[in-house]
Amino acid sequence: MQETNSLLATARAKLEASLLAKGLRRSGERFAILEEVYSRNDHFDAEELFLAMHQKSYPVSRATVYNTLEVLVDCGLVRKHRFGEEDNVKSRYEKSLGRQQHAHLVCTVCHKVKEFCDPRLHLIQTNVGNALQFSVESHSLVFYGQCTDESCATKPTDDTGKLDSNA
Structure with missing residues (x-):
């Protein structure tokens, strides 16, 4: 549990630094999405993340989830995959810090x-x-x-x- 908290603290600090460097808002929604991502141990798509946020009664829009995932990918906190070659293949994501x-x-x-x-x-x-x-x-x-x-x-x-x- 302590390792997870330390990893999340590192991720939060990295996100904050990235948002400051790019002049982006440091919103509570972005940090809540980061926390949800780092609580998972699977590969998920944006819709699954959106639904998980809503199941926890966190009112966040789909657009915020999609946009925040791109920010997280951009600053190296999340990896984005496209498993498959079809045009309708959804992007899947996984946390990247602390992962071999x-x-x-x-x-x-x-x-x-x-x-x-x-x-x-x-x-x-x-x-x-x-x-x-x-x-x-x-x-x-x-x-x-x-x-x-x-x-x-x-x-x-x-x-x-x-x-x-x-x-």
Whole structure:
């Protein structure tokens, strides 16, 4: 819990500095959205964040949520992902402070996102950077496929109720 509070305090200070530097308002809504983001441990879209704020009876507009997410991305407090190639793919977000570099698995059926860490990824990043004389700042690796999670609610089934491996 103390680590979470320290992380949130660091995030708040970084947001405040960024807002001051850009001449943007330091509104209570922006800091409440930051707090909601840093209370989560998932990948979420703006609408999910908006609904979470309203479920907690925090009156914030959709526009404020969308705009604040862009501010948070801009100052490095949130990462923005677009998992998939379709035009209708929603942007998904995750907090970035206090997080180690990781990669993602995205189910093309239920759209759940899972994270994984593997130290070999850092080694590959370092080796590629050295070999190509390139200073790698970060990387993004996403695997797409079907999860084998039985709770995958939208997983297609055949007539017998068994999972359809041809779907």
